Amino acid sequence: MRYISADYIHTGKGDILIDQVIIIEESGKILDIKSTDEVDSDKIEVHKGSIIPGLINTHCHLELSHMKGKVPTGTSLIPFISSVVSFRDSPQEEINNAIAEADQYMYDEGIVAVGDISNKLDTKEQKEKSKINYYTFVEMFDFLQEDWSQKEFDKYYEVFKGQARSGGNKVSCVPHAPYTVSKSLFQKINETNSEGCTVSIHNQETPPENELFLAGKGGFLDFYKGFNIPLDKFKSTGKPSIQYAIENMDAAQRTLFVHNTLTTTEDIQSAQNWSKNVYWATCPNANLYIENRLPNYKFFIDQHAKMTIGTDSLTSNWQLSVLEEMKTISKYQSYVDFKTLLQWATINGAQALGMEDTLGSIEIGKTPGINLLDVEAIKKDELVFQLNSSSSIQRIV
Numbered sequence: 001m002r003y004i005s006a007d008y009i010h011t012g013k014g015d016i017l018i019d020q021v022i023i024i025e026e027s028g029k030i031l032d033i034k035s036t037d038e039v040d041s042d043k044i045e046v047h048k049g050s051i052i053p054g055l056i057n058t059h060c061h062l063e064l065s066h067m068k069g070k071v072p073t074g075t076s077l078i079p080f081i082s083s084v085v086s087f088r089d090s091p092q093e094e095i096n097n098a099i100a101e102a103d104q105y106m107y108d109e110g111i112v113a114v115g116d117i118s119n120k121l122d123t124k125e126q127k128e129k130s131k132i133n134y135y136t137f138v139e140m141f142d143f144l145q146e147d148w149s150q151k152e153f154d155k156y157y158e159v160f161k162g163q164a165r166s167g168g169n170k171v172s173c174v175p176h177a178p179y180t181v182s183k184s185l186f187q188k189i190n191e192t193n194s195e196g197c198t199v200s201i202h203n204q205e206t207p208p209e210n211e212l213f214l215a216g217k218g219g220f221l222d223f224y225k226g227f228n229i230p231l232d233k234f235k236s237t238g239k240p241s242i243q244y245a246i247e248n249m250d251a252a253q254r255t256l257f258v259h260n261t262l263t264t265t266e267d268i269q270s271a272q273n274w275s276k277n278v279y280w281a282t283c284p285n286a287n288l289y290i291e292n293r294l295p296n297y298k299f300f301i302d303q304h305a306k307m308t309i310g311t312d313s314l315t316s317n318w319q320l321s322v323l324e325e326m327k328t329i330s331k332y333q334s335y336v337d338f339k340t341l342l343q344w345a346t347i348n349g350a351q352a353l354g355m356e357d358t359l360g361s362i363e364i365g366k367t368p369g370i371n372l373l374d375v376e377a378i379k380k381d382e383l384v385f386q387l388n389s390s391s392s393i394q395r396i397v
Helices: 064-065 076-088 091-109 122-127 146-163 183-192 209-214 219-226 242-248 265-274 285-290 297-302 322-332 336-343 346-350
Strands: 001-011 022-023 032-033 044-053 055-060 112-116 131-139 168-176 198-203 252-260 278-284 306-308 371-374 376-380 382-386 393-395
Touching: 001 336, 001 371, 001 382, 032 242, 055 252, 055 278, 055 306, 055 346, 064 076, 064 091, 076 209, 076 219, 076 285, 091 112, 091 122, 091 209, 112 146, 112 198, 112 346, 122 146, 131 242, 146 183, 168 183, 183 242, 198 242, 242 252, 242 265, 242 297, 265 278, 265 297, 278 346, 285 322, 297 306, 297 346, 306 322, 306 336, 306 346, 322 336, 336 346, 346 393
Parallel strands: 001 044, 055 112, 112 131, 131 168, 168 198, 198 252, 252 278, 278 306
Antiparallel strands: 001 022, 022 032, 044 371, 371 393, 376 382
16 A cells, blocks of 8 residues: 655646545555545655646557657658658567557656557557557558458458457557548448447648548649559548548547647537547647647637647657647647646546546546656646646656
């Protein structure tokens, strides 16, 4: 049994506890939370700083970890994708070592759960022995080719079956993005997934995505042509790409829209009118790495959107740290306060992955992981916390 306290305890749901002790059993489960006056002071581990729950990374590509530093920054998405394709095939030992190192790094950075995109089985072995909870999203695409949908589905379904045997980790079939998934493939994905699962999809990350659906123009035409993939049967919808996605996805499942760099207020409203199970994953450092732009977070806050935080991959990021993502948001859009960022990084992420019963907040009965965060406390009329470039995190439990 451990008795842990700090200057401040942030529950992840917006509450701040002072002069409180978290009582934790060996498994990490929280048995009770008591006032410091109720516990023998000799038993209490007292820490300087703020205690927070374990962090949730809702979007990662662990299998691409061997590509760190190989793809140049600032190229925009289409050249980035072309670069990724050229570097995918590397020695298996190199891939495996990079996956193991990235998994350990995320654990050391206080991350307790990851929504991870998989196109292969490369991450299966590491996930089976990892201390992190994984939700594996087996990503499928047929490049808008209706007559390819069965063949492509069958190929990725083998990955789905393999990942589904990875210990107790969750797994779903998911569409890659609106510009790579036909209606037929969307239907096969919907029919395969179990009730109540989470489905992720890359969304509105680059201008050519919307251009393709709005007017049948833009960079994706040349991109497909370069791979000899015909788009002669594709018809633009006259609507943003997210409309094509929600018309073909299952509103009953949790849907995690990822990136959302160009998503507007109208897009958010449309998605949230379509389903009450919508979450939005932001990966700010990846957005800066690839497109040199960020979403307008005010749009999402004003619409009471359920935001979460992801890191994307080491192909498109300098590190896999949710804390660094929080710092980036705080630096460039500082109106997003610390309490809001922490909710995005903890309880919202846990809910998006369907893990809120055990993770995401410091509550009796949960096993959320406990981190110590160096975050500046400013006392004005009320207590305000502010991340800065030197803020660091230490896993306690």
